[in-house]
Amino acid sequence: MNSSYILRRVGYGLVLMLGVVVLNFLLIRLAPGDPAMVIAGEMGGATEEMLESIREEYGLNKPLVVQLGIYVGNVLQGNLGESFFFNQPVASLIAQRIGPTILLVITAQILSILIGVFLGVIAARKPNGVMSGFVSVFATIGYAVPVFWTGIMLIILFASVFPIFPVEGMQSVRLRGADVFTKTLDIAHHLILPAFTLAIIYLAQYARLSRASMLEVLGSDYIRTARAKGAAEKTVLFKHALRNAALPILTVAGLQFGNLISGALLVETVFNWPGMGRLAFDSILRRDYPTIMGVLFFASAMVVVANILTDISYRWADPRLRGKS
Amino acid sequence: MTDTPDYKAESPAREAWRMFRRNVPALVGVVILSFIVLATLYGTFFYAGDPYNVVWAPHERPGVTPEFPLGTDYLGRDILAGMLTGGGPTLAVGAAAAAITMVIGITLGSLAGFYGGWVDNLLMRITEFFQVLPALLFAMVLVTLFSPSLWTIAIAIGVVSWPQTARLTRAEFLRIKELEYVTAARAIGARNKRIIWKVILPNAMPPLIVSATLTIGIAILFEAGLSFLGLGDPNVMSWGLMIGANRDYILDAWWPVTFPGLAIFFTVFAVSLIGDGLNDAFNPKLRER
Amino acid sequence: MTALLDITDLKVTFNTRYGQVTALDGVSLHVNAGETLGVVGESGCGKSITALATMGLIPMPPGRIAGGSIRLAGEELVGASPARMRAMRGADIAMIFQEPMTSLNPVFTVGDQIAEAIMLHQKVSADRAFKDAVALLDRVGIPSPADRARDYPHQLSGGMRQRVMIAMAVSCRPKVLIADEPTTALDVTVQAQIFDLLNEIQRDFGAAIVLITHDMGAISEMADRVAVMYAGRIIEEATADDVLDFPQHPYARGLIDCIPALGREEHALKEIPGVVPPLHLLGAGCAFAERCEHANDRCRQEKPLLVNHDHHPAACHAVEEGRI
Numbered sequence: 001m002n003s004s005y006i007l008r009r010v011g012y013g014l015v016l017m018l019g020v021v022v023l024n025f026l027l028i029r030l031a032p033g034d035p036a037m038v039i040a041g042e043m044g045g046a047t048e049e050m051l052e053s054i055r056e057e058y059g060l061n062k063p064l065v066v067q068l069g070i071y072v073g074n075v076l077q078g079n080l081g082e083s084f085f086f087n088q089p090v091a092s093l094i095a096q097r098i099g100p101t102i103l104l105v106i107t108a109q110i111l112s113i114l115i116g117v118f119l120g121v122i123a124a125r126k127p128n129g130v131m132s133g134f135v136s137v138f139a140t141i142g143y144a145v146p147v148f149w150t151g152i153m154l155i156i157l158f159a160s161v162f163p164i165f166p167v168e169g170m171q172s173v174r175l176r177g178a179d180v181f182t183k184t185l186d187i188a189h190h191l192i193l194p195a196f197t198l199a200i201i202y203l204a205q206y207a208r209l210s211r212a213s214m215l216e217v218l219g220s221d222y223i224r225t226a227r228a229k230g231a232a233e234k235t236v237l238f239k240h241a242l243r244n245a246a247l248p249i250l251t252v253a254g255l256q257f258g259n260l261i262s263g264a265l266l267v268e269t270v271f272n273w274p275g276m277g278r279l280a281f282d283s284i285l286r287r288d289y290p291t292i293m294g295v296l297f298f299a300s301a302m303v304v305v306a307n308i309l310t311d312i313s314y315r316w317a318d319p320r321l322r323g324k325s
Numbered sequence: 326m327t328d329t330p331d332y333k334a335e336s337p338a339r340e341a342w343r344m345f346r347r348n349v350p351a352l353v354g355v356v357i358l359s360f361i362v363l364a365t366l367y368g369t370f371f372y373a374g375d376p377y378n379v380v381w382a383p384h385e386r387p388g389v390t391p392e393f394p395l396g397t398d399y400l401g402r403d404i405l406a407g408m409l410t411g412g413g414p415t416l417a418v419g420a421a422a423a424a425i426t427m428v429i430g431i432t433l434g435s436l437a438g439f440y441g442g443w444v445d446n447l448l449m450r451i452t453e454f455f456q457v458l459p460a461l462l463f464a465m466v467l468v469t470l471f472s473p474s475l476w477t478i479a480i481a482i483g484v485v486s487w488p489q490t491a492r493l494t495r496a497e498f499l500r501i502k503e504l505e506y507v508t509a510a511r512a513i514g515a516r517n518k519r520i521i522w523k524v525i526l527p528n529a530m531p532p533l534i535v536s537a538t539l540t541i542g543i544a545i546l547f548e549a550g551l552s553f554l555g556l557g558d559p560n561v562m563s564w565g566l567m568i569g570a571n572r573d574y575i576l577d578a579w580w581p582v583t584f585p586g587l588a589i590f591f592t593v594f595a596v597s598l599i600g601d602g603l604n605d606a607f608n609p610k611l612r613e614r
Numbered sequence: 615m616t617a618l619l620d621i622t623d624l625k626v627t628f629n630t631r632y633g634q635v636t637a638l639d640g641v642s643l644h645v646n647a648g649e650t651l652g653v654v655g656e657s658g659c660g661k662s663i664t665a666l667a668t669m670g671l672i673p674m675p676p677g678r679i680a681g682g683s684i685r686l687a688g689e690e691l692v693g694a695s696p697a698r699m700r701a702m703r704g705a706d707i708a709m710i711f712q713e714p715m716t717s718l719n720p721v722f723t724v725g726d727q728i729a730e731a732i733m734l735h736q737k738v739s740a741d742r743a744f745k746d747a748v749a750l751l752d753r754v755g756i757p758s759p760a761d762r763a764r765d766y767p768h769q770l771s772g773g774m775r776q777r778v779m780i781a782m783a784v785s786c787r788p789k790v791l792i793a794d795e796p797t798t799a800l801d802v803t804v805q806a807q808i809f810d811l812l813n814e815i816q817r818d819f820g821a822a823i824v825l826i827t828h829d830m831g832a833i834s835e836m837a838d839r840v841a842v843m844y845a846g847r848i849i850e851e852a853t854a855d856d857v858l859d860f861p862q863h864p865y866a867r868g869l870i871d872c873i874p875a876l877g878r879e880e881h882a883l884k885e886i887p888g889v890v891p892p893l894h895l896l897g898a899g900c901a902f903a904e905r906c907e908h909a910n911d912r913c914r915q916e917k918p919l920l921v922n923h924d925h926h927p928a929a930c931h932a933v934e935e936g937r938i
């Protein structure tokens with residue numbers, strides 16, 4: 001892997017993030033009404049004194065370009081503004097909540113890829129078999145179900161019918177003083193329903209995609225070569241075919257990350273998961289714009305990081321791309 | 326049936342239509358969608374009821390009181406009335422948002438693909454930028470900043486969803502502009518505008534039509550998500566709003582959230598069956614797998 | 615003496631959208647140890663199907679072995695268990711394919727791919743197998759084999775990749791090596807090198823080679839005996855010299871006439887009119903009748919059998935009747 005490629009990729013990611021900062025700035029200024037009002041939060045009932053101090057801090061009386069400079073400068077110093085509702089810096093608000101979101105999103109991503117690819121590979125063995133039919137029906141259904149509604153249905157199911165999974169929050173209050181191991185188990189227990197809810201949609205898509213990709217790969221000459229060597233069917237499927245079929249799956253996994261974060265927003269709201277999505281939702285109801293913009297910034301940063309990791313792993317997985325720029 | 330040889334070549338559109346007509350899942354999709362559209366358009370003629378009025382005791386179970394077949398919600402409002410009036414806005418926003426998505430996506434994608442060079446570079450960088458923003462979150466921000474109405478919601482959904490359409494259009498343009506008939510059109514001196522609109526775009530339509538169909542489905546899910554979060558037009562009943570309004574009571578009553586959810590599901594399901602059917606119809610070779 | 619590979623009356627059918635078609639209709643072939651059998655014919659005549667059937671690699675469904683037998687050193691392969699077939703594939707019987715560009719897996723190094731073939735059939739460590747792979751690469755004439763073993767297929771030229779395929783195929787010293795158009799995708803200069811290599815390999819390893827080709831030039835260089843195939847049947851079989859010098863069947867004559875030769879005038883380079891008929895349109899008569907200038911009513915109604923005439927076996931009424 002050449003490091004200059006990685007550097008270039010990271011540099012481009014930083015440019016994209018600068019773009020997000022500029023967008024945030026423009027959104028606040030373009031919104032109808034007094035920007036100071038917007039920043040203070042329409043629900044906040046800000047005093048004239050407070051508005052004046054905001055104008056001072058953000059330089060709202062100065063030309064737009066200067067304002068932009070001040071804003072970008074602040075962000076570069078890690079200052080994303082102050083949430084007037086929580087009376088806390090936005091950066092620290094998000095720092096408390098980004099962990100649960102990453103946990104939820106990564107778990108859902110892993111679940112959906114593992115299960116989805118497995119189903120797709122099984123289905124590809126018999127293109128007209130029962131499993132293939134199941135995969136394509138399941139994929140269409142998974143695509144059409146609103147993720148928040150799946151969550152609600154699962155809550156109804158597991159709260160009243162099979163009360164085996166917690167349906168709310170991330171940790172049990174009664175375990176506050178417990179040891180780390182018990183706490184970890186407790187979080188995993190709480191994670192099951194939200195992660196699975198989020199995974200279902202993508203799981204279905206990965207199953208369909210990997211079925212199609214495997215079918216294409218299974219028709220290629222090198223698969224015949226592998227069989228001619230005397231490789232067992234399992235080796236042919238999971239070693240020779242899957243390594244190649246995984247390339248388009250990897251691409252989609254990277255592209256899906258943004259959607260996954262959007263989905264996490266809804267799932268966090270439904271399951272009261274204490275992450276950024278929940279924070280975004282609460283802040284939007286309170287018109288707490290600095291917090292909303294901070295969430296948008298960090299969520300975009302997660303997508304940028306995911307894209308960089310995808311690109312790098314794609315190059316690692318496909319030797320034909322190594323060493324090229 | 327006698328198989329008389331047909332020497333007239335069938336037009337691609339006719340052939341696609343013939344394939345589509347034989348596709349059972351796609352026809353099921355058409356039937357479901359037609360039913361839903363008719364019910365939301367004309368349902369209130371047969372079942373008059375105000376979805377906002379408290380008409381009965383709260384949380385009446387479905388099938389108990391004949392006047393309210395689907396029961397009532399936490400306030401005692403008629404759920405069936407809500408279902409019939411709530412579908413219109415959802416479908417309208419879905420269609421409008423998909424139209425906006427397609428207009429933005431096709432315009433930018435065709436310019437990038439046709440002109441290439443710095444135009445392509447610039448437009449693709451913009452596209453990548455928009456793909457970095459998590460769509461639902463960005464839409465939430467837009468809707469909140471510019472106060473929710475059916476139009477702002479549709480525009481917000483369009484503004485966050487176009488990148489994929491743009492990429493698809495660009496890819497199609499890149500492919501088609503190298504083909505002989507485009508060169509031929511250039512050779513007879515056709516202007517760029519004419520080549521884009523009359524020569525390349527019609528040939529890029531099949532995948533774009535499929536994509537438009539799927540975009541409607543995604544836009545409906547978006548609208549439902551926004552309404553569920555309480556970010557829809559507060560003055561308009563919609564399926565997502567019904568679910569959102571009743572979500573604090575799901576453990577007391579399953580039906581006020583289940584029926585609107587099923588309605589959203591079946592609508593998007595039907596749309597995607599149609600989309601898959603169109604895809605198969607435009608790519609008959611794929612079906613022989 | 616029993617042949618090393620003995621195919622008798624092999625029938626293979628495929629289910630297609632035109633219904634069931636017979637791709638191989640009673641093919642009989644044999645190869646002795648150390649011998650090279652050439653199988654010639656145009657594309658679609660069943661050469662590759664015969665090879666794949668021998669390897670047990672016919673996709674089933676839609677394919678099916680409807681009858682006949684394939685014996686390798688006396689062991690019946692038709693109906694052998696999948697596990698037994700796997701154990702023999704690559705070890706006792708190996709195959710080189712037509713497309714070296716796509717026949718190697720793009721995501722593994724060529725060394726690993728050869729080592730895999732070794733480890734599938736021999737109880738050796740991964741290290742040992744890789745060293746053996748390097749030695750094989752050296753044997754097939756690849757320069758600096760230790761470095762090339764760590765290359766991916768896309769980093770090698772077509773000729774190099776075919777050498778890798780050959781190294782992989784002979785890695786377990788198979789008794790029978792099937793080469794399906796091994797040089798079709800390569801440059802003419804590289805073709806000769808590959809044929810030389812195959813000849814050397816045969817000398818060193820003592821394998822029987824089944825060379826499938828449509829190129830009579832390759833036959834004259836490589837083959838001891840030749841079987842000519844047309845539309846799923848063997849229509850002529852003899853030593854290479856006999857077939858090349860005294861072709862009997864009009865189709866075989868046509869193939870020989872297609873060889874450009876020194877001293878012959880250019881306009882004499884003939885071409886067989888028409889194409890191989892699609893399998894689902896085969897009628898009751900000789901499959902070549904439609905393209906044959908000697909065809910009569912009998913040819914169109916009755917399938918000729920492969921029987922000995924004046925010189926050597928050919929399946930042709932015209933030859934039998936002495937009309938040509």
